Amino acid sequence: MENLATLAQLVVSVSVIIVWVFRYDNIVVEFKQYGISDLLRNIVGASKISLATILLLAICYEGLPLVEASLGMAFFMICAQIAHIKVKNPLIKYVPSFIFLVLSLFIAAFNYGVI
Secondary structure, three states: OHHHHHHHHHHHHHHHHHHHHHOHHHHHHHHHHHOOOHHHHHHHHHHHHHHHHHHHHOOOOOOOOHHHHHHHHHHHHHHHHHHHHHOOOOHHHOHHHHHHHHHHHHHHHHHHOOO
């Protein structure tokens, strides 16, 4: 189960970093569609990259706020779900953030000792 939690950390953290760093142009378009300001978009991006970095580093270093980072990431994924609902995106647009939501909650539950 520990290997599964570590894999989930890798998937969430690397995916978020790739999207927010290398596919940022898509993020700009999506946030405009949602009617979210550039300032809030940049705050969300910096926060998600920071949380993803904590998730990634926590694989090698104990003592980092892993549960808090995974719950923070889960919060952002819930917000993404709400944004998709608000603009009535097709169901396929909901899938990535839903998967990352489930993975983030799994990481938090495992590391908190619930699972």
